[in-house]
Amino acid sequence: MQPDPPNPTDEPVGAAGSATVVGRAPDGDDGFAAFYTGEFPRAVALSRSLCGSWAVAEELTQEAFLTAHRRWRRVRDLDDPGQWVRRIVANRSVSSFRRSQAERRALARLGPGRTVDDPPSPDGDLLARIADLPPKQAVAIAAVYVDQLDHTEAAALVGCSPSTLRTHLQRGRAALRLAHDARETGR
């Protein structure tokens, strides 16, 4: 093993001892700050509609932007870096494992005695029902109604064809109707 030579870019050094590019953003701005500021609200809205609380959504979104930051030199060259981040956000927001991890971090960030739950609101029930849908149905609905994507863009976010997206939307909305009716009946 060999001590690394001075490495002004603070990049990791690969197995052969040569500088390697892992695609991390430098600590300078490099366009990332503007990207982050501009895209964060949209991404966190998408996450909130999928994960059940603002605190968890902010944690998941921050995590997705962290991934983008570490690969910024490559992500910034994509046609739509925002879509790349939102895809990560969506994937993580529908993962119960990711959500539970984010919830723990959010609780740690908020401090003792706090909760990640949102205060009660008229939209809370419907958002919770969307979050409880099967993942692809939930992402399809969030992509179309919250992120306002057209069906082609939404299909890309979900990872399916536009026709399959329409099926996910139809089934998701039907499931929401059933859940809504059941709730109304139970009152």
Added chain:
Amino acid sequence: MSPDVEPFADDELARLGGRVRADAAPRTGDLADLIGRSRAARQRSRGALIGVLGVAVIVAVVLGLTRVGPSTDSLQVGDGTGGIASDSPDAVPSWTVNPSIPVPEDAGEVWAIEVVYDPLASDFGRLVEAPGPAPMMSRSAALIGVTSSSREPRVQAYWIGDGAQRAAEETRASLLGQPGIVSVEVRKAEPTTRPPRTAVPDTGPPHPGPTVVTLVRPVLSDPRPTQDEIFADGVVTDEEYELALWTFVECAEADGASFSSVGRFADGRYQYTMSTGGAGDACYRSIFMQVDLTWQLQREAAGPASGPTVTGR
């Protein structure tokens, strides 16, 4: 789901979306926090890379493939109390120095640490990773060798130069208190002229290391996956990791490297051992490195119980 169920109202969902967007608008995130996390992750990643470098030396030694050239004949480091013993009959039971670093005998004092760890709570991969970047990157001392044994839960590291003692002591300080570390001893090591294959081999029973299940090599189909495709969604699954690993193995073998085992621990970590000497380095960087690091970071994020990946490279 019955297809004739009336779907939830389109306009109501659209209004909900509008309210969510309005609530999200003032949420700006915390860029400073993100930068801080990114820096911390970068440090962990660098530590993992240093671990990779260290294991490369270890694997080279264990497999008996270390090239001892003229530049290193002048210095064999050891204290005569141990050596490398391998399951391989071709192993070189000697201390070694990094063959890529020319080290004259008068380069300065050599200081070493010897770490004893609990094999049930740690392993040498974690151990080599554990010292972290600062001590290992000491600019006033050169880390000239890391040795391990397949039979003993011990790892030794050697520094030479004016800052060798400090580097060893700082590494000791960074190790103490970490899970699985039983003891860390710092001592001055004496350069010797002992030729290769004459160090005292250890003869004790093998320590109960973690069980590794050998992976079955799959038939790879065309086109081979790229790293970009694998982490396009920011996540590397186990299936994707193994696909990239085997693609890397295939490429490295074509480049002249050889692999003695590719396996997986019961806790989910992967291990592979390969010959070194430069073969396969380009393959690693182009095919596997980012997937490997991403997967490791995912496991770190999953919690301390998961531990780091052990990669014999």
